[in-house]
Amino acid sequence: MADSTDYTPPKIWIWNKGNGGQFANINRPVSGPTHDKELPVGRHPLQLYSQGTPNGQKVTIMLEELLAAGHSGAEYDAWLIRIGEGDQFGSGFVKANPNSKIPALVDRSGREPVRVFESGAILVYLAEKFGAFLPTAQPARAETLSWLFWQMGSAPFVGGGFGHFYAYAPFKIEYAIDRYAMETKRQLDVLEKRLADNEFVAGSEYTIADMAIWPWYGGMVKGWNYNAGEFLSVHEYKNVLRWADRIYARPAVKRGRIVNRLSGDPADQLHERHDAGDFDTKTEDKVAKG
Ligand SMILES: N[C@@H](CCC(=O)N[C@@H](CS)C(=O)NCC(=O)O)C(=O)O
Numbered sequence: 293m294a295d296s297t298d299y300t301p302p303k304i305w306i307w308n309k310g311n312g313g314q315f316a317n318i319n320r321p322v323s324g325p326t327h328d329k330e331l332p333v334g335r336h337p338l339q340l341y342s343q344g345t346p347n348g349q350k351v352t353i354m355l356e357e358l359l360a361a362g363h364s365g366a367e368y369d370a371w372l373i374r375i376g377e378g379d380q381f382g383s384g385f386v387k388a389n390p391n392s393k394i395p396a397l398v399d400r401s402g403r404e405p406v407r408v409f410e411s412g413a414i415l416v417y418l419a420e421k422f423g424a425f426l427p428t429a430q431p432a433r434a435e436t437l438s439w440l441f442w443q444m445g446s447a448p449f450v451g452g453g454f455g456h457f458y459a460y461a462p463f464k465i466e467y468a469i470d471r472y473a474m475e476t477k478r479q480l481d482v483l484e485k486r487l488a489d490n491e492f493v494a495g496s497e498y499t500i501a502d503m504a505i506w507p508w509y510g511g512m513v514k515g516w517n518y519n520a521g522e523f524l525s526v527h528e529y530k531n532v533l534r535w536a537d538r539i540y541a542r543p544a545v546k547r548g549r550i551v552n553r554l555s556g557d558p559a560d561q562l563h564e565r566h567d568a569g570d571f572d573t574k575t576e577d578k579v580a581k582g
Contacts, residue, residue: 333369335566339371341388342395342396343375348411355548358425387407436499439493449475450472450508453475480526491535493505498539
């Protein structure tokens with residue numbers, strides 16, 4: 293493969309399977325299943341198929357917040373989809389999400405199962421189903437949805453852009469890292485200014501916008517994502533840091549963050565969650581001890 297300076301695109305792009313990137317083994321230029329595998333179904337009304345990446349954490353944080361607020365209908369089974377091993381291309385998962393990306397939710401509480409994919413759509417679905425964390429009055433509702441969709445549109449520049457080229461690409465390309473570091477810092481500054489005058493992202497209320505934004509931008513300012521805290525001088529974003537700490541002080545956020553998580557401290561990894569008691573007995577540190 294050419295390095296960053298000596299590449300001229302051919303007339304027609306062809307798929308180079310061994311391009312060496314960290315995700316080369318799962319990336320393909322086509323969609324659809326690669327193998328037959330039905331999804332497991334547990335005993336709870338909500339079935340979540342996910343991994344504890346920032347996009348996955350948004351939903352498990354919301355589910356834990358709903359349960360903490362007394363919505364017992366939000367009980368859920370969280371099944372682990374190992375995206376590095378290609379589980380998202382199993383036939384059952386593709387039925388739940390034709391885009392083959394975690395998270396995917398199936399609501400089995402009604403007569404017919406309802407599938408929901410795209411983390412933003414899942415947050416809105418749950419907020420509407422339980423009447424929680426999405427204000428009904430304007431302008432608070434519009435503000436919440438605006439920030440939620442800001443996150444959905446912006447974070448791919450952080451993850452697929454900055455994170456990819458800074459942490460995962462097979463070699464470092466200054467142009468790409470510069471471009472996406474600048475955009476990531478610009479987005480952090482958008483939040484910094486917003487949080488200077490507002491307690492939470494959408495205003496005075498904690499909403500699904502905070503739940504969507506925290507795993508990405510809270511993780512960046514805490515230095516958790518891509519190990520890039522120093523590189524991006526995240527100490528500059530004082531309001532984002534204050535907000536990030538406040539969100540992380542919530543017990544439901546602490547629980548939601550570790551569900552389906554495959555990296556970090558074993559005590560902060562609960563590979564599958566089928567019962568509220570699993571947080572006490574089934575984290576990886578406890579599973580390892582037997
Ligand atoms: N816009 C989607 C993005 C989901 C997404 O990118 N998921 C990643 C993990 S964070 C994934 O499943 N990647 C597997 C793959 O690309 O094959 C959402 O927010 O739900």
